[in-house]
Amino acid sequence: MVSRCANWISTTLFFGRRLFASRRQHSDDDTGYGEALNVMNMVRTFEDAGAAAVHIEDQLLPKECGHLNDKKLADPRDLVAKVTAAVRARRHLYVIARTDAAASEGMDGAVARAKLYREAGADAIFPEAVNSADMLREFARRMPGVPLLADMTEFGKTPFFTAAEFDEMGYRMVIWPVSSLRVANKAQEALYAAIKRDGGNHYVVEQMQTRAELYATIGLHDYEALDASIVQTIVPEGPLPR
Structure with missing residues (x-):
């Protein structure tokens, strides 16, 4: 628990x-x-x-x-x-x-x-x-x-x-x-109806958020930059003198 x-x-x-x-x-x-x-x-x-x-x-x-x-x-x-x-x-x-x-x-x-x-x-x-x-x-x-x-x-x-x-x-x-959820649910219903009807999603691609738009929305590149900065700050310790 x-x-x-x-x-x-x-x-x-x-x-x-x-x-x-x-x-x-x-x-x-x-x-x-x-x-x-x-x-x-x-x-x-x-x-x-x-x-x-x-x-x-x-x-x-x-x-x-x-x-x-x-x-x-x-x-x-x-x-x-x-x-x-x-x-x-x-x-x-x-x-x-x-x-x-x-x-x-x-x-x-x-x-x-x-x-x-x-x-x-x-x-x-x-x-x-x-x-x-x-x-x-x-x-x-x-x-x-x-x-x-x-x-x-x-x-x-x-x-x-x-x-x-x-x-x-x-x-x-x-x-x-709940407005955004209702709009999103209706859009998903239309998507799966189109896939069933057309055998694929090719006719609804223009209605989709692009990959670039998605990454901008979730701030993916900020996380990539943060990850890179952390990796760069790790300094390996040299061997201790004998």
Whole structure:
């Protein structure tokens, strides 16, 4: 178990540092991967990986997608404890508290929870699966002065709005969390359909990222230069005098 945990942390740090190196990233950390002490460890791990912000939510495990029905909510005191732990553990991380209460507890429940999380130290609030412009505006009106985040996922409960429209409603941060995955999956379906139809990939090559573009994206040449510099600095020891 210790070895597996160490491997998970090492993998998170390795890929996180690569991903976060050139831009500020916000990480979705579900329910915090455990209780308060686990949240503290999570915060330090993602900070070490280079993340700028995380959000944690008030569902019970096993959690559901925020836009599905029958979500089970934890006692708000549970997320209060986790937010408190996250704020205590962080060095610079921006802590966002997500509440899924709008669907089952209504606007009053969502606002009440959000205020508790804000009092616990959350830097911003994320009301999930709010299903109309009127609800989005009401939530923002009842949380004056609090930074708010909106989720513009597709095929969910929230209607389509632009970043400018969210801004007008009082939401200074917007995420499109699954958009790139959905586009990529659709492209892969088209690729394999073409291979099945044509017996090869020759008709879809122009739609692909080239090898040079891939290497530029992952920074391969930087790693090659680093490797070469390390090799060059190794100086063999000469024989000792007799």
